[in-house]
Every structure is written in structure tokens, then in C-alpha cells.
Amino acid sequence: MAESRSNTNIFAYISFFVAALSLVATMYQAYLNTRYVELIQTSVQRAETARICKDLIDAFFQIKFRTGLLASAFEREKNPNAAPVLAASGEALNAVSRFGAYGTYLANFQGDARRAEYSELTSELLRVVELAQKSAVGDPPKLFEKADALFERMNADCVRSATSRL
Numbered sequence: 001m002a003e004s005r006s007n008t009n010i011f012a013y014i015s016f017f018v019a020a021l022s023l024v025a026t027m028y029q030a031y032l033n034t035r036y037v038e039l040i041q042t043s044v045q046r047a048e049t050a051r052i053c054k055d056l057i058d059a060f061f062q063i064k065f066r067t068g069l070l071a072s073a074f075e076r077e078k079n080p081n082a083a084p085v086l087a088a089s090g091e092a093l094n095a096v097s098r099f100g101a102y103g104t105y106l107a108n109f110q111g112d113a114r115r116a117e118y119s120e121l122t123s124e125l126l127r128v129v130e131l132a133q134k135s136a137v138g139d140p141p142k143l144f145e146k147a148d149a150l151f152e153r154m155n156a157d158c159v160r161s162a163t164s165r166l
Contacts, residue, residue: 067132
């Protein structure tokens with residue numbers, strides 16, 4: 001009888017040991033799954049940020065290009081209401097709007113201070129385009145000095161997000 005009771009105790013201990021081992025393995029698997037989900041989310045966020053940064057850079061240089069075309073059209077026509085000037089102005093303003101939309105999207109991940117800087121950059125680009133439509137610019141790249149400085153900070157944010165470790 002003592003031997004039977006001893007065997008029962010051994011089986012109980014083995015059962016508890018297997019159950020505890022199973023519980024530890026399940027907890028470890030849950031931890032690994034959580035880490036995997038975090039890794040995927042970070043990867044998706046990084047890819048989305050890289051895409052929006054690429055679009056922002058393209059939009060910024062489109063604004064510079066279209067503002068140059070606008071300044072040239074104004075130089076030729078000498079009338080801010082001439083059809084070529086209005087067409088070039090519409091394209092430049094559309095590029096600024098697109099840039100503003102991309103900047104707003106990116107700023108949503110950066111915080112209030114960055115959002116204010118990105119809004120300031122969009123306002124500056126809008127001011128430059130409006131100035132190019134209404135007066136002789138002389139040197140269009142000189143108009144972009146302040147915008148270029150603001151854009152450098154935005155681009156630095158993009159570089160930092162692209163090169164940060166997961």
C-alpha cells in the first residue's frame with residue numbers, strides 16, 4: 001500500500017512538473033508573438049514614413065520647379081492675370097497643397113513642435129508662390145532660402161526615422 005501511494009505521488013509530481021513546463025513554454029511563446037507583432041508594426045511604420053518622406057521631397061522640389069516656371073511666365077507676360085501666369089500659379093499652388101497634406105500626415109507622428117514647424121514651412125512655400133505670381137522675382141532660388149532651411153529640418157527628421165534601429 002505504501003508503494004502504491006508512493007507511485008501516485010510520483011505521478012502527481014510529474015504531472016505538476018509537465019503542467020508547469022507547459023505553462024512556461026506558453027508564456028514564452030506569447031512573449032515571442034508579442035515581440036513579433038511589435039517588430040511588424042515598427043517595420044510597417046518605418047516603411048510608411050519612408051514613403052511619405054519620399055513624396056515630401058518630391059513635392060518640395062516640384063514646388064521649386066513650378067515656382068521657377070511661374071516666375072518665368074510672369075517675366076514674359078508682365079501681368080499677374082495673364083493666362084500662362086494663372087496656369088503656372090495654379091500648378092505651383094497645387095504642389096504646395098500636396099506638400100502641405102504630406103507634411104501634415106508626417107507631422108502627426110512627430111508631435112506638436114514639429115507640426116508647427118511643418119505648418120510654417122507650408123506657409124512659407126505658399127508665400128513664395130504668391131510672391132512669384134505678383135511681382136518680378138529676379139532670382140527665384142533666393143526666394144527659397146528660408147524654406148530651404150526649414151526643409152532641411154524636415155528632411156533630417158526623415159533621415160533619422162530611416163536610419164534608426166528597430
